[in-house]
Every structure is written in C-alpha cells, then in structure tokens.
Amino acid sequence: MPVFKAPVDDTLFILNDVLGYERYMNLPGFSDASPDIVEAVLREGARLSEEVLLPLNQVGDREGCVRHDDASVTTPTGFKDAYRQYCEGGWLGLAAPAEFGGQGLPYTLHTAVSEYLISANMALMMYPGLTQGAIAAIVEHGTEEQKARYLPKMIEGTWTGTMNLTEPHCGTDLGLLRTKALPNGDGSYKISGQKIFISAGDHDMSDNIIHLVLARIEGAPEGVKGISLFIVPKFMVGDDGEPGAKNAVSCGSLEEKMGIHGSATCVMNYDEATGYLIGAENAGLKAMFVMMNEARLGVGLQGHAMGEVAYQNAVAYARDRLQGRALSGPKHPDKKADPIIVHPDVRRTLMTIRAFNEAGRAFMLWTALKSDVKHKSEVEADVQQADDLLSLVTPVVKGxxxxxxxxxxxxxxxxxxxxxxxxxxxxxxxxxxxxxxMIYEGANGIQALDLVGRKLGQNGGRAVMAFFKEVGDFCEENRDNPELTLYTKGLKKGLNDLQAATMWLMQNAMAKPDNAGAASTDYMHLFGLVTLGYMWALMAKAAVEKRAAGAEGQEEFLANKLLVGKFYMERVMPETGLRKARIETGSDTMMELAEAAF
Structure with a gap:
C-alpha cells in the first residue's frame, strides 16, 4: 500500500519562521490559534490523514461510487465512516464563522491541514471541499434567513453542498447556459435543466445536499448578464430545520472518469425543482465566483498535495529498489546492487519534485495568509493590498x-x-x-488568459507592480548577505525576466490580442517560477537566521532546506529565460497555419 507522512515540521517552519504567523495575532481567530494550538491541530490532522483517510484511498479507486435504480448514490466502503470521523473532529468548520457553529480559526490553518487530508485521499476530500465553497458563497451573499437555515448543518457536516455551473453544451462560456428559473409567486422558483460534471452531486454521507445552481430567470437578458444563483436543496427544509419531502432534483447518471473514482461526479437533472434566489437577480456569477475563487485555491492545493504524496512514495521506492551500481563506484558493496537513489538522474527527478513541493507549500500558506488579512483585518490599506495580491496570484496557484x-x-x-x-x-x-x-474550476489555459487578460491590468496594474516591488525590495535588502547571494541573484534575474515579459505584453498585446493568448501559458509559468523562487528566498533567509540564532535541534533540517533551495536556484530558476524567449516570439507562427492544415 502507498505510504504518506504529513509534513508537519515543514509546515511549522513555514508558518512560524518564514511567514511570521505570530505577527497576525491581532486578527480575529488568530488569538484562538496560538502556535502550540496550531501544532496540536496539525498533528491531529496528520493522524486523521495517515490512519483513517490513507487506507481508503485505493479502496475508493477500485470500488468507485454506485448509482442505484432509484437514482441514489452510494460511496465506496469506509468512506461514510471516515467522513463521520472527519465531521466529528470539527474539521469541516475549522475556519467557518463561529456564529453558525464553526470554530472561526484562520483560513491559513485550514489550508495547512487540508494539504495533508488531500494527499491522503483526494477523492474523499472532494465532498467537504465543495461544501466549504458553498458555505463561503452563502456567508457572503445569502440572506440572514438563508444563513440561519443552511449554514449550521453544513458547517457541522450533516448537510453537504455543491456548485452547479456546467451544462452539456456550456463549460467556460457560461453565457450559453439554458437552465431556467420560473417564479412561483411565493418567492421561490421552479428550476429546470441539466447540469454535468457535478462533484458530490449525490451520495450517502449526509442527510441533505444543498445545491447552488446557476440558472436564467424567465425574461432575463441573454449572456452572463442574465444569470442568477439559486439554492436548491435535495430535500426541502421544513420550519423545524429538518429535511422533509424530496425535491425534484436527481442524479441522472455517474460519470465514468479517469481518476478520483471515489468522488461521485454526477449528471444532475432539475425537473421544476424548488429553488431560492441567493444574492440579487442577474448577479449569479458574482455570487458563484466567491465559490469559484475559493475552489481555485483549493484545486491548486490538490495539485500540490498530489505532488507531495507521489514524491514520498517515489523516495521510499528509490531507497529500496536495488539496480546497478553508482557511477562513482559501489555505495553498498555488501549488496548485489546499489539502491537507485544513488544515481544522479534519479536524484535530479526527486530533487526537482521536492524543490517545487516545498516552495509550493510556502506559496499556498503565503496566499492563505493574504486571504485571512483580506477578510479579517480592519486596516483598509492592508485589506486592499491583500485583496490585490490574492486576486493576482489565484490563477497562478491554480494553474x-x-x-x-x-x-x-x-x-x-x-x-x-x-x-x-x-x-x-x-x-x-x-x-x-x-x-x-488541471481541468476543473477553469482549465489551466483559462487561468493563464485570466492572468494576462484581466489580472495584470486590474486597477491600473496596481497588484503586479506591488508584487514586483515586494520581490525587488527583498533582493535589494539582502544582496549584501553572502549566505543569500545565490538566492538574491537568481531571484533578481528571474524577476528581470518577468518584468521584461510583462513590458513586452504591454507593448504588443493591445494592438494584437493574439500575442496575449499565445504568451499566456508561458507567462503564467514564468510568474510561477518567480513566485516560487521568492518563496525559496524567504525560506533561505529564515533558515540562515534560525541557524545563526541556534538551530534548536534542527541543524539537519535547516541544512537540507538550504540545499534544496540551492538546487531550485541552480536548476529550475534559469527556466525563466526560456519562458521569456517563448513569449517574445509572439503569435505569428502559431496563428499562420491554416485550420485545414491541422
């Protein structure tokens, strides 16, 4: 069976030493999550991941979900009990508002724990993941009555949630959707249509499922300007707050998928189902994007978490598998062969994954802190800066x-x-x-277009200029520290490439939009290389300072941290030049070939 050990010590190093978690104790929720509480939460989350969720990962893959003749869906063996343990531990409501039964702790802590849970069992974690997004949308756009009716049971996990956007003919271009909403005259609506690719659309792990559904009210404008968002419960909720009669919503079929077999991906049919408007009429996308943006960060975390668990298993195998001899001579002469981890190309592979993983973890937590500042700070300038950077980097995190x-x-x-x-x-x-x-919550090509086409120019480029200044200031402030020279020089070179590519886009994309489209994916990855390089520079500085102050028994950990960071700067960071060169070729060659010639 695959192995997994939650990287708690690395998370604690990033939170405490790199990001200065204690500096945020003035924000609501942080004072209830002191460093000792944070460590306790992380270690308990690690236990749940390693002992409860991990053993079910292959079970879920083999069994998948089953749709029955009555349109109900059952999840793989053990999923229901594992989900119960997850809910009983209060994990779903870790960062949810306390007024509705959540713990109100930092989103940063939720992000840290979620990495472990996803690494252990990505498919099972789809169910609470969608629920958390639905909770966020209802918190921000729901009426007080809707919040009181739905949030407490969703936060405790008794009820789950979904998001219903995609239709058979309509994915990214939501303006084409056909699902209709007809007023009933009593404040409710009849929702009719079909949605596809609906994660957790039906299952047996909760008493009710609260669907958030995009639909067009009769007579509303065409396109995205006429879309509204509705709450459509699987079971109608009575005045006593309990599920009652079955609503006219059902799972028409389960998708046969390449992966995440333990996650029920449903075709959902709405046959004049009763729904309730959330937010304003024709403002459904604004409300749904609360959920979408949270989901995009969550999906970025999924990508990172899969890289981490795959890496851990590759390392375990490379240490154990005996094949051939080291190029420099036998390392284990008492054995018939050396383990493959002695070979440089194996080391290259493992070091590359690890260098991205450790920087990716820092990037996720850095981003989560921005979200906490945005939602919790009372200092307007801090909120604006955090919101700017969060908006800018969300497509980078996801893509x-x-x-x-x-x-x-x-x-x-x-x-x-x-x-x-x-x-x-x-x-x-x-x-x-x-x-x-790479596909859902906005395919990565769309994320790249969002970054180049929307986020760079937002508010006159305020966010990207602030990011450039932050990274540039770090390089300048630390350039005379000989222990950081490798990092500051590598980061500055990458930043220069990113700034030059940004300038090229400004000069060449307005008159010829295809240049922006042709450059977008390379630009997104160039931005990612620099951002992850910045995370490595921050980690290196923290490691150097901690070692100078007394390593507190972490000498080996800190030495390894600096070594992996050195690998990133030497072997990965130079790719910024490649990305910049590709961007500057423009779109002519790729657009010149006639369609018929493909």
Whole structure:
C-alpha cells in the first residue's frame, strides 16, 4: 500500500519562521490559534490523514461510487465512516464563522491541514471541499434567513453542498447556459435543466445536499448578464430545520472518469425543482465566483498535495529498489546492487519534485495568509493590498501548482519503472487523480488568459507592480548577505525576466490580442517560477537566521532546506529565460497555419 507522512515540521517552519504567523495575532481567530494550538491541530490532522483517510484511498479507486435504480448514490466502503470521523473532529468548520457553529480559526490553518487530508485521499476530500465553497458563497451573499437555515448543518457536516455551473453544451462560456428559473409567486422558483460534471452531486454521507445552481430567470437578458444563483436543496427544509419531502432534483447518471473514482461526479437533472434566489437577480456569477475563487485555491492545493504524496512514495521506492551500481563506484558493496537513489538522474527527478513541493507549500500558506488579512483585518490599506495580491496570484496557484502536480506525479511514477504502471503500487492512481485538477474550476489555459487578460491590468496594474516591488525590495535588502547571494541573484534575474515579459505584453498585446493568448501559458509559468523562487528566498533567509540564532535541534533540517533551495536556484530558476524567449516570439507562427492544415 502507498505510504504518506504529513509534513508537519515543514509546515511549522513555514508558518512560524518564514511567514511570521505570530505577527497576525491581532486578527480575529488568530488569538484562538496560538502556535502550540496550531501544532496540536496539525498533528491531529496528520493522524486523521495517515490512519483513517490513507487506507481508503485505493479502496475508493477500485470500488468507485454506485448509482442505484432509484437514482441514489452510494460511496465506496469506509468512506461514510471516515467522513463521520472527519465531521466529528470539527474539521469541516475549522475556519467557518463561529456564529453558525464553526470554530472561526484562520483560513491559513485550514489550508495547512487540508494539504495533508488531500494527499491522503483526494477523492474523499472532494465532498467537504465543495461544501466549504458553498458555505463561503452563502456567508457572503445569502440572506440572514438563508444563513440561519443552511449554514449550521453544513458547517457541522450533516448537510453537504455543491456548485452547479456546467451544462452539456456550456463549460467556460457560461453565457450559453439554458437552465431556467420560473417564479412561483411565493418567492421561490421552479428550476429546470441539466447540469454535468457535478462533484458530490449525490451520495450517502449526509442527510441533505444543498445545491447552488446557476440558472436564467424567465425574461432575463441573454449572456452572463442574465444569470442568477439559486439554492436548491435535495430535500426541502421544513420550519423545524429538518429535511422533509424530496425535491425534484436527481442524479441522472455517474460519470465514468479517469481518476478520483471515489468522488461521485454526477449528471444532475432539475425537473421544476424548488429553488431560492441567493444574492440579487442577474448577479449569479458574482455570487458563484466567491465559490469559484475559493475552489481555485483549493484545486491548486490538490495539485500540490498530489505532488507531495507521489514524491514520498517515489523516495521510499528509490531507497529500496536495488539496480546497478553508482557511477562513482559501489555505495553498498555488501549488496548485489546499489539502491537507485544513488544515481544522479534519479536524484535530479526527486530533487526537482521536492524543490517545487516545498516552495509550493510556502506559496499556498503565503496566499492563505493574504486571504485571512483580506477578510479579517480592519486596516483598509492592508485589506486592499491583500485583496490585490490574492486576486493576482489565484490563477497562478491554480494553474502552476496543478500543472506541476501532475508532472510530478508522472515523474514519481517513472521512478518505479514497470511497477509504476501496475495498479497495486498506487502510482497510477496518483497520476490519474492529479490530472483532473488541471481541468476543473477553469482549465489551466483559462487561468493563464485570466492572468494576462484581466489580472495584470486590474486597477491600473496596481497588484503586479506591488508584487514586483515586494520581490525587488527583498533582493535589494539582502544582496549584501553572502549566505543569500545565490538566492538574491537568481531571484533578481528571474524577476528581470518577468518584468521584461510583462513590458513586452504591454507593448504588443493591445494592438494584437493574439500575442496575449499565445504568451499566456508561458507567462503564467514564468510568474510561477518567480513566485516560487521568492518563496525559496524567504525560506533561505529564515533558515540562515534560525541557524545563526541556534538551530534548536534542527541543524539537519535547516541544512537540507538550504540545499534544496540551492538546487531550485541552480536548476529550475534559469527556466525563466526560456519562458521569456517563448513569449517574445509572439503569435505569428502559431496563428499562420491554416485550420485545414491541422
């Protein structure tokens, strides 16, 4: 069976030493999560991940979900009990508002724990993940009556939630949707239409499912300006707050998928189902994007988490698998062969994955802190800065971490040779599970277009200029520290490439929009390389300072941290020049070939 050990010590280093978690104790919720509480929560989350969720990961993959003749869906063996333990531990409501039964703790802590849970069992964690997004949308856009009616049971996990956007003919272009909403005259609506690819659309783990559904009210404008959002419960909720009669919503079929088999991905049919408007009429996308943006960060975390668990299994195999001898001579002369971890190309593979994983973890937690500041701070300037940076990097989190998560799952699978292609070893599942993260919640090509087409120019480029200044200031402030020279020089070179590519886009994309489209994916990954390089520079500085102050028994941990960071700067960061060169070729060549010639 595959192995997994939650990287608690690395998380604590990032929170405490790199990001200065204690500096945020003035924000609501942080004072209830002191460093000792944070560590206790992380270690308990690690236990749940390793002991409860991980053993069910292959079970879920083998069994999948089952739709029955009455349109009900059952989840794989053990999922229901594991979900019960998850809910009883209060994990679903960790960062949810206390006024509705949540614990009100930082989103940063929720993010840290979620990494472990997803690594252990991505498919099972889809169910609470969608619920948390639905909770966020109702918190921000629901009426007080809607919040009181739905949130407490969703936060405790008794009820779950979904998001219903996609239709058979309509994915990214939501303006084409056909699902209709007809007023009933009593404040409710009849919702009719079909939605596809609905994660957790039906299952047996909760007493009710609260669907958030995009639909067009009769007579509303065409396109995205006429879309509204509705709450459509699986079971109608009575005045006593309990589920009652079945609503006219059902699972028409389950999708047969490449991966995440334990997650019920449903075709949902709405046959004049009763729904309730959430937010304003024709403002459904605004409300749904609360859920979408949270989901995009969550999907970025999925990509990172899959890379981490795949890496851990590749390392375990590379230490154990005996094949050949080291190029420099036998390392284990008492054995018939050396373990493959002695070979430079194996080391290259493993070091590459690890360098991205450790920086990706820091990037996720850095981003989560921005979210906490945005939602909790009372200082207007801090809120604006956090909101700007969060908006800017969300497509980078989603696009880069999921692209790399899949790449790294494949690279880890390669370490197993032929055994990586055999299901019992588990590596095939990680590859298959990781692949969806590049597609859903906005395919990665869309994320790249969002970054280049919307986020760079937002508010006159305020966010990107602030990011450039933050990274540039770090390089300037630390350039005379000889222990950081490698990091500041590498980061500055990458930043220069990113700034030059940004300037090229400003000069060449307005008059010729295809240049922006042609550059977008390379630009997103260039941005990601620099951002992850910045995370490495921050981690290196923290490691150097901690070692100088007394390593507190972490000498080996800090030395390894600096070594992996050095690898990133030497072997990965130079890719910024490649990305910049591609961007500056423009769109002419790729657009010149006639459609018929493809």
């Amino acid at each position: 880069v971490l999921t692209d790399k998560g899949f790449d790294h799952a494949v690279m880890a699978q390669q370490m197993f040779g032929g055994h990586g292609y055999i299901e019992e070893w588990g590596m095939s599942q990680y590859v298959r599970d990781a692949r969806i993260a």
